[in-house]
Amino acid sequence: AQTVTQSQPEMSVQEAETVTLSCTYDTSESNYYLFWYKQPPSRQMILVIRQEAYKQQNATENRFSVNFQKAAKSFSLKISDSQLGDTAMYFCAFMAGYALNFGKGTSLLVTP
Amino acid sequence: NAGVMQNPRHLVRRRGQEARLRCSPMKGHSHVYWYRQLPEEGLKFMVYLQKENIIDESGMPKERFSAEFPKEGPSILRIQQVVRGDSAAYFCASSPNVATGTGNEKLFFGSGTQLSVL
Numbered sequence: 001a002q003t004v005t006q007s008q009p010e011m012s013v014q015e016a017e018t019v020t021l022s023c024t025y026d027t028s029e030s031n032y033y034l035f036w037y038k039q040p041p042s043r044q045m046i047l048v049i050r051q052e053a054y055k056q057q058n059a060t061e062n063r064f065s066v067n068f069q070k071a072a073k074s075f076s077l078k079i080s081d082s083q084l085g086d087t088a089m090y091f092c093a094f095m096a097g098y099a100l101n102f103g104k105g106t107s108l109l110v111t112p
Numbered sequence: 113n114a115g116v117m118q119n120p121r122h123l124v125r126r127r128g129q130e131a132r133l134r135c136s137p138m139k140g141h142s143h144v145y146w147y148r149q150l151p152e153e154g155l156k157f158m159v160y161l162q163k164e165n166i167i168d169e170s171g172m173p174k175e176r177f178s179a180e181f182p183k184e185g186p187s188i189l190r191i192q193q194v195v196r197g198d199s200a201a202y203f204c205a206s207s208p209n210v211a212t213g214t215g216n217e218k219l220f221f222g223s224g225t226q227l228s229v230l
Contacts, residue, residue: 004154043224043226044223045155045203045205045221047219091154091155093154098143098145098160098168099157099160099171100147100157102155103154104152104154105152105153105154
């Protein structure tokens, strides 16, 4: 069974600062994908960034980047130049077939 | 191109009633997935359907829950004789092909239906 653990239930960061959200996972699969999703109060699930496990290079999407440590089974999300609109729940997710396994989420608050 | 449409957005039912949740996938998508999000939890996979076929229902409770994706019309998640523990947000997602996570098979989520059982 695959499990995804997000150890930070809540985090806060000031606008324009950088914040890192942690995620670890457990799997025996060799080929899989990792995702970070953002869920604002509107409840919409928005894909933030995606990482293929076979790629060593860390994925980046504008202000969002990941630190993927395959041996440690760690997949953290770094948000640079935080903006008020980044306030949301952030879910780390693992996919080895077609079903996503989500962590419990980290609530991020960006303050002025 | 409209996204994944779910309705209703909010649904209130009394214990013992039936709940029907609808999901219209994105145009051209023939694969539908249902997920459930309990309070303060991440989403949990329930069922994967293709047109007229249930591919994987391993995440569905054994009783009272059923899902369908007919040839025409939206996918329906049906919960019979609802109980308070069924209160949750139910999300639908769709993909053009089976969503293996690779570049072309991306998953698109709807905004969910919040089911409240009184």
